[in-house]
Amino acid sequence: MGDFLTGKVVAVTGAGRGIGRAVALACAEHGAKVVVNDYGVAMDGSEPTSEVADAVVKEIEAAGGQAVAVADSVASMEGGARIVGTAVETWGRIDGVVTVAGNLRERMLFNMSEDEFDSVIATHLKGTFTVVQAASKVMRAQGSGSIVGFTSGAYALGSVAQANYSAAKGGIVSFIRSAALGLNKYGVNANCVAPVARTRMSANVPMDLKEIGEPEDVAELVVFLLSDHAKEITGQVYTAAGPKIALWDQPHEIKAMYRDEGWTAESIAATLPTAIGQDPMPVLAQLKEYAAAAARKKAAEAAAG
Secondary structure, three states, X not given: OOOOOOOOEEEEEOOOOHHHHHHHHHHHHOOOEEEEEOOOOOOOOOOOOOHHHHHHHHHHHHOOOOEEEEOOOOOOHHHHHHHHHHHHHHHOOOOEEEEOOOOOOOOOHHHOOHHHHHHHHHHHHHHHHHHHHHHHHHHXXXXXXXXXXXXXXXXHHOOOOOHHHHHHHHHXXXXXXXXXXXXXXXXXXXXXXXXXXXXXXXXXXXXXXXXOEOHHHHHHHHHHHHOHHHOOOOOOEEEEEOOEEEEOOOOOOOOOOOOOOOOOHHHHHXXXXXXXXXXXXXXXXXXXXXXHHHHHHHHHHHHHO
């Protein structure tokens, strides 16, 4: 048993499986009282059940910890408020919230339905807002608290068939950075974790992930960010991928050009390509390499045939 979170009350969303479960267990192991939230749906969003959250509570209790289950959906304001309210009603405070809950609706942009877009935005982005908004009221009054949002490298790099997911994860980073700015004077910090771990969601990623770990690797970073050891850290994005922990940069301008008389489309066309150009997309370069390799293979097979 560790002691990084002794005496703290932490709520974890999406805590019935995968990374969320690992986070909830690790928080309890480090001394926190835990609200275990999970709507308990299947991958396609159907058949909600409280059993997965209840099962994690039983695991925590069997190990000597304290926990309570909340099976509400984070996509509603009522659900977010109930998660935080349960912590306050049960233990009198809320010291940390970790918003892991998420879903995937993979589809090429031109085939993506409104429901596939809305569902992902509602679970990831709005689901972060509903819980953090409710917690921020309590934390402000307490003068302390820690918020950990969950994002993905897709927020910065994009994704071929996950425009909805990338948009939600980018929104979470902006939201958490804004929360860090707005809540800092009240003693509340806010950070993001971009996990790369083996889960039922990552199993559907159509790319070979060279750097990947287990949910437990991610959980240890989250425990640190929730602890007093990290109270001066805020507005950051960290990746946890097995043996690697990485820090993402803060967005900033990298090049600029000026024209005293102002710009026209013609003067931009004459200047921009050579003066500031563009910052290459790493994933786009990979896709082009894959396409070129496939074309070479096809040509070789045709020549051999």
